[in-house]
Amino acid sequence: MDKPPFQLQHIDHLVLRVRDAGAMQAFYCDVLGCSVERRQDDIGLLQLRAGRSLIDLVPVDGKLGRMGGAAPGEEGRNLDHLCLRVEPFDREAIVAHLQAHGVRITEFGLRHGAEGEGPSQYVIDPEGNTVELKGAADVPGVAPRDAAQAETSSRTEPASSSMALHLLEVLKREPILFVTLAYLFVSFMGLWLSYWFYRRFGLPVLEYMQASDFLVAGLRQPRYAVAIALMVAAAWLATWPLLFRRRHPERVEALRKKWWGRIVFANSKLFRWPGMSQETGLVVGAFWGSIWLLFAYVVDDAERIRAGGGNVVQVTLANQSAPLAGDIRLLGTNSAYVFLWWPTERRAEAVPIESISRIAALARPLPPASRKAPAAAAKRTP
Known part of the structure; x- marks a missing residue:
């Protein structure tokens, strides 16, 4: 018998169809020590972090749960599907291998797993159970690594589908890009805030600007650079617990047994927006927060001068x-x-x-x- 064109790495996640999501979350989190990884209430999906893997809870009355038929009971199974992490993920080779063995192949797509979002192929086993073959998370800008190196790395630092973290990795590799983006952001802030400041006095300031003024508008006000520094610091402080949790889930669960650990590594739903990771939500919140605080400052400054x-x-x-x-x-x-x-x-x-x-x-x-x-x-x- 020919060997499959991949190697099994570990169980990526299990999906349980549940009748009482609250009770199940309390059991897996409070009793077994899992933590909430991701929540998608619009489709009825709650993902819990269990070490390197995930346990997904799907309420039977939700969008996903209703697709599975009757609620689980003593005479009926409640396992929606089993996900196996495979390496490498060559879809054409995998499909050819499955077809050669007469396996029923269903949906293919990009799906979120324990390591982030990556390629995923659904198949059906002989008893009708759904098995998901999951590839590595797709991390832009990261060079391919051999399977052994990838396995070693995944034990300590799972990949993330967070756009904010991807951008951070790029900026760490290209510091000149960070300087350029910071300069452009300060210039944008200077133009935007100058417009609103002079607008309080009836002056269309943009019409009085030369080309060089657009490049140095933000540099005339050091407080704009200070605002960027504070925004970066606030975003880093807010996302650090999330990054530490991703890299050291076992240590976090041990720390959460202490009162201060439950505060620092709280299972908060804050900034969990549909289609956006919590890290990205925090960065976006810090960005808009700094802009509106500066806006309020310049308007107040203008009113003070008018008075x-x-x-x-x-x-x-x-x-x-x-x-x-x-x-x-x-x-x-x-x-x-x-x-x-x-x-x-x-x-x-x-x-x-x-x-x-x-x-x-x-x-x-x-x-x-x-x-x-x-x-x-x-x-x-x-």
């Missing part, structure tokens, strides 16, 4: 000896214009740089109540 705050300046135009009249605030500059605001007149102007000979910073005038306080104190002095 009389900001940098008080004295502006003298070219060929003029006397400075411009009025209480003036400096909004900002670019390569060609200086943007000024007159709070009392509620007026903003973009003044060409070549028409200005001098800008002097002035101390902000004290409010009337503050000026009267020292005089009153002097009168009480004996």
Whole structure:
């Protein structure tokens, strides 16, 4: 008898059809020490991490569960299918081998398993049970490795289908790409936030920008770079427990027996969005959170200046000896214009740089109540 064109690695996952998903989750997680890996309520699927493998719970009243017929009982099996991890996964060779033995072949596709998303072929055994032959997770940018090396690596660091983790691996291999993306992101933030800041003063700032201004818009505000650093730090702190759980599932389950371990490695549903891994959801949440926090900051800064705050300046135009009249605030500059605001007149102007000979910073005038306080104190002095 000819040998199959692959080697069995281990059981990738089992799928159990269940009547009470809550009770089953409590048993496998609280009693046996599994952890929730992935939840897809829209199709009725709860995947539990069991070391290197997964145990899938499929409620019989869910979309997937209804396809299996009656609920499991004493006289009926509740195993939906058995998944075997195979290496290598050459679909044409596998199909030819199965056809030569008269095996019934059903669906093929990319499916999520214990190591991530990879190629999967369903077949039917002689008793009617479904067996899934699962290939390695498809990790973009990772060079092929021999079977022995892949097996050794999978014991300590299972592959992931997380887009955020794939991007992280690419950035670790190409640090110059990280610098480029960070620079472009800071520039984008500078343009976007400048638009909303100057919009509060009725200035269409994008129309006053030169080509060079688009490249350095974010660099004029160091807080944008600080925001990126905080976003990266927040994303890393939020995803670190998930990464550690993937690489050391047994250690995590041991740590979860301690009170602080249950907090750090909590089985949280936060940021579990359909079609997106939890790591990617956390990164996306940190990204949008930083953008909206900065947006709120610049709008508040603009309102503060409109109310009389900001940098008080004295502006003298070219060929003029006397400075411009009025209480003036400096909004900002670019390569060609200086943007000024007159709070009392509620007026903003973009003044060409070549028409200005001098800008002097002035101390902000004290409010009337503050000026009267020292005089009153002097009168009480004996």
